Amino acid sequence: MSVAGLRRAARETVSGLPREFWWLWTSTLVNRLGAFVATFMALYLTLERGYSASYAGLVVALHGLGGVVSSLGAGVMTDRLGRRPTMLIAQSSTAASVALLGFMVDPVAIAAVAFLVGMTSNASRPAVQAMMADIVRPEDRVRAFSLNYWAINLGFAVSSAGAGFIAEYSYRAGFMAEAAMTLFCALVVFLKVPESQPERTPRNAKGAAAEPEVRLSTVLRDGRFMSVVGLSFVVALIFQQGYVGLPVAMGTDGLSSSDFGTAVAVNGVLIVALQIPATRFIQQRDPRRLLVVSSLLAGYGFGLTAFAGSVAVYALTICVWTVGEIINAPVQSSLVVRLSPAQGRGRYQGMYTLSWSAAALVAPLMSGLVIDHYGATWLWGTCGVLGTVAALGYWVLMRGLPAEEKVTEVVAVTAAEAESDAASGAPQGSVERAV
Template sequence: MSVTSLRRAARETVSGLPREFWWLWTSTLVNRLGAFVATFMALYLTLDRGYSASYAGLVASLHGLGGVVSSLGGGVMADRLGRRPTLLVAQASTAVFVALLGFVHDPVAIAAVAFLVGMASNASRPAVQAMMADIVRPEDRVRAFSLNYWAINLGFAVSSMAAGFIAEFSYLAGFLIEAGMTMACAVVVFLKLPESRPAGDAQGGGKGGAEASVGLTAVLRDRRFMGVVGLSFLVALVFQQGSVGLPVAMGRAGFTPADYGVAIAVNGILIVALQIPVTRFIEHRDAKRLLVVSSLLAGYGFGLTAFAGSVGVFALTVCVWTLGEMINAPTQTGLVVRLSPVHGRGRYQGVYSLSWSLAALVAPLMSGAVIDRLGARWLWGMCAAVGMVAAVGYGALMRRLPKEEPVAFAEGAVGAGAAAGERSSEVSTA
């Protein structure tokens, strides 16, 4: 492919999206540039504090439990209070709790603050995804979700490399840097992002309104959607091992935090380099096949980790499951939007986020116990098995998907022209 073709492909990938999307994208990027806790918590507890892998798994699970609590609450808040207030509260609270985590030393206090960090940080996820669905046209959503995911991993590629060396100097500095960057995200939201909630939600869901028809009970009774949530949990359980099982296993094998940082940075670097062309390849392809393939790549990618004995081989296994991640993330997020009624997006995204939060709760307990009692090879074999089960599940569950509904926005809300396709072709450079 020529340079001209590459430039044209890049231009077509980023064109036509609203200005508000790019501010939300910027907030995501800034947040991930400062990421530290989720990536290096296991190393901090086992290497710096001297705790066991099981204790590190317990703390990470409490972090996940906080996410379980806030996933549903964040979704309800996004529908009732609005996307913007939910983001502001979640990001400001996360900054405070992350900073506090760097100063507590008692084991019980560490566990309690980790729970609060998990609760605050995960509360923003349903609001981000619902706002993105609100302000972007249906035909552009897979592209928009891919670009947002690209921002996450651009920040992750930079922060994971830097954090590995920061950890060798001072874990406290890492906590404070993340707190500062997260507060910067809250400032971006406050200054640049108006509310995007659709008209029915903005009216408060009066008697017989749309909001009443998509309460949490209605979401939980949606069998097709809950099947997708269950399969998402299995895939998330595998992907979680990149930040939970992998650092512990590498540490047990004698590798340093910097070694882990180099290996896991491959994940972010590959996504930064390949997410845009991969998105162009998958954008109009069958979602069922994409999800089956991505599940197999995730499971077998982690399964191959059982044979890794050097940083280079660990990095090669990361390449395999990263390809599955690049396919899975935008495809699955776009599928959730397609299955969600317009006035229940916050709740649907909250329940979908719950699958990842539950995985964040279960994965550390599972990985810590398996590594301590059976060894890391058993963990990687289990990942391969779970990936295969998820692939079979997607193949059995997916049928014809419903058409997306047009959106009616509140007067003056962001993206009021989305349903009519009124979008400027100019891209904000902010």
């Protein structure tokens, strides 16, 4: 493709999205640019504080557990308090807890605050996803989620390198930098992002809501959606092996930590380079086939790791499962929104977030158990099996999914649309759009 063609593709990918989305996107990018704790927690505890590797592992696990605990609670807050208040509370609390963690010395206090950081940093995710679903037109959601995922990876790629230099100077400075950038995210949301939660369903003459209220029990009884959550957990288990099973396997092959860093950097580079071009390809394709293909690419991409022995071959296997990741992330996020009622998006997004948080906890246990008892080859074979199971699950699950154009939902009106409505005399607040 020519340079002019690439420019046109990029322009088409980013055009037509509401202004509020770009402020939310900016907040996400800044948040990931400041990601220090999750990246350097283990090194901080072992090198800076002198604690054992087992204690560092415990603290990292508690950080992940905090994310699991907050997923559902944050989803409920998103629906009850609203998207904007939930994000402000979560980001402000994250800034405070991260700054506090930088001054903790006692091992019990460090563990407790790390758990708190995990809770608060994960609490904004259901609100961000729900707000994107509110403000972006249904036909643009795959594109919006893809751009958001691109921002997450771009921010992480830059922060990983920058945080390394900061850590050489002062780990505490890294904590303070993350706290400041997270507080800046809250400021962006406060100043630029209006509440987007759809108006509650009006009550009838008897005082009862026209539609039943969405509770957590409603989500749990939604068989199709909970099946998506289960399949998401399976896929997340596979992708997590890139950060828990892969470094161990490369170490047993005699490769160094720098070799692992070189190989896994391919993942971030490919996502940053290909996510936007890939968006044009996937946004008009059948989501069922995309999810099937992405699951197979993930499972068999990791399965091919069994045949790797050099950095170059490991990098090639990473290329395979990274393509699966590029396809899976925006398509699955769009599917979650499609299956979620507008008034219950927070709870549904919270349950979806839980699947990834739980996988982040289970994956290290899974990889350690399989590698210790059976060897790394069995781990990669298991990934292949899990990818096949997920692909079959998506194929069966989505066979009866209604066509998008037959569904109607309420989507929040952007500020520009509201001005247009006001000028034309149309009612303001929300508008029904075909999905």
